[in-house]
Amino acid sequence: MVEGNRLVETFKQTVYRLGGHGPRDLHTLKISLMELDDELESDLYGKGKVIEDFEEKMAHYLGKESAVFFPSGTMAQQIALRIWCDQKGIKKVAYHPLSHLEIHEEDGLKELHQIEPILLGNKDRIIQLEDVLGLEEDIACLLLELPQREIGGQLPEYETLEAISAYCREKGIKLHLDGARLFEIMPFYQKSAAEICELFDSVYVSFYKGLGGIAGAILAGDTDFTETSKVWKRRHGGDLISLYPYILSADYYFNLRVGKMEKYFEEAKELAFLFNQCHAVSTLPIEPVSNMFHVHFAVQKETLEPILIDLHLETGIGFSSYLKEVNSGASYFELGIGDMYEQIPNDKINAAFASLSKKLEQNNTNNNVE
């Protein structure tokens, strides 16, 4: 068995986990439906109580006039950008070079909507006001992802957001929020979802990141915008006869976990601190601003893999099921804190981190000797 598979296997066998809410299995769905009445009627192509009630609830929570449930954020966000482009008659938008639309969607925005993205700022940092000030009226929409996931979940200052929002309004540029992890950033900003969303013309939120639902997304904005988004949802093939398996579970996990984001945030800071104490390890950001961060090792993937495998077997704590190479001498993985972290006894955590640091130091010594 190759090391990568061993890493997955040993991770799966651990009792404890640093990140997440536990396995994504059928239990996750079943428990969310258990208490609900069997006679609860399905939605029907976007209509019916089950979908309309949830859309209304989320519109209210996000402080927007109206909201539409989508099977995926990929679909919702392409559609949001398309609507703003059509409204302005300009097929150009701006977003971060590591935006989900740029690196995870097989160029759907370009291939399906012929929209040209301007990549704003730099891969290694978040978009700042200075980047935005360069934008003129010739783009329809600026998309901001909060937090910027691919660089460890970093966030701008709230004042920066306010300034970007004011600038965009002045210039007639629509501002769209990729809020896949919106719930997760409320504790850092100490703002409500509605307060943050007020800065944006349209907002997408996800139900399977920090909330741990099955799948699904909400797109919110004014009613003209959301009504148009329903037409595009049908065109994309997202206006399913029944979306209720996603809606009901989204509602369940929203209710269960939206109030826990402060706790996950505090735990993320605690855990990042432990990593930063270890030899050859640093987190990005050093102090997390949400429930997520990246753990960077000044050690190559091939060297780190057996160390993590040993750690899994020895401590019963799952650190990560994968490793990504940054360059030939460094590697990292992502952590998002959820319900699993609190289940690990303190002494086991401390022992595990002592062991990790020791293994990394030993590796360093061996390398120097060689």
Added chain:
Amino acid sequence: MVEGNRLVETFKQTVYRLGGHGPRDLHTLKISLMELDDELESDLYGKGKVIEDFEEKMAHYLGKESAVFFPSGTMAQQIALRIWCDQKGIKKVAYHPLSHLEIHEEDGLKELHQIEPILLGNKDRIIQLEDVLGLEEDIACLLLELPQREIGGQLPEYETLEAISAYCREKGIKLHLDGARLFEIMPFYQKSAAEICELFDSVYVSFYKGLGGIAGAILAGDTDFTETSKVWKRRHGGDLISLYPYILSADYYFNLRVGKMEKYFEEAKELAFLFNQCHAVSTLPIEPVSNMFHVHFAVQKETLEPILIDLHLETGIGFSSYLKEVNSGASYFELGIGDMYEQIPNDKINAAFASLSKKLEQNNTNNNVE
């Protein structure tokens, strides 16, 4: 309350139903998951045992090299046509004027893929070999919907299908099957799914029509085709992190009902016969060729609605929850036979049809007297 709402309400209160499998409610999902292991792992963006096993099962059943699970047929079919257009470098396809793509998808094919459809034949009848013989190499794909739903679920002779298939192969035109109701036509043709699909280059099947699942579709063809369809599935926003709620229920209802299509077909013929005995009623087609048909009344919608409402209240048998106007003097509804039909006692059926016919005759007499 307007009559249309009364029709829905009285329909919902009936104990028996002529068509369908019963209400689309949460029970439909729960029962399909009940026996499955809680630890069953989710699919993950199109990968994993739960999705791959089902795709393989359906590929085998349809006699194709490979199959991909999609959240919807709207998505699957646009993508199929796009792939064939790209392969040939011609953005033109042909289908029936009442194809799902033409009338139910908000022009997704045109708006997202810039594909121009040629509407083949005539609204009131199915596509015949003569219509196809006019096609030349300048189209990429011909889509056939079997049965043609919007005209009561009509079918061409099997020999016609074979001749169309042979012609398309000769001319280098890809042939795609809109098999939303493929399982339902096997008894009429007395052919297996694989035998029918052999005539086509690509095939879509649905899991919530005759099978009565929650939602979801399969697109099948050769492996080059299906692998490309996965890229487009991601672009459309259909490559969800978890599709298992649809996959598991699709598998459950496929296993439960695919073997009952012969029975539904026989019952549809029996029921259509009863309708055709009634005054001012005829079914389309007169003798069904699948589990479905349309019931046409030589009576306007406003007149028929109170008659059906009375019938619901009087007999406890749900005829239809809606009526569509054909023109000012005629109306119709659609029936698809499922598990509900067999539950109605024979004497109740006969009494209900006697009553329907009497009410329609009475209405006729009243009109003549006025």
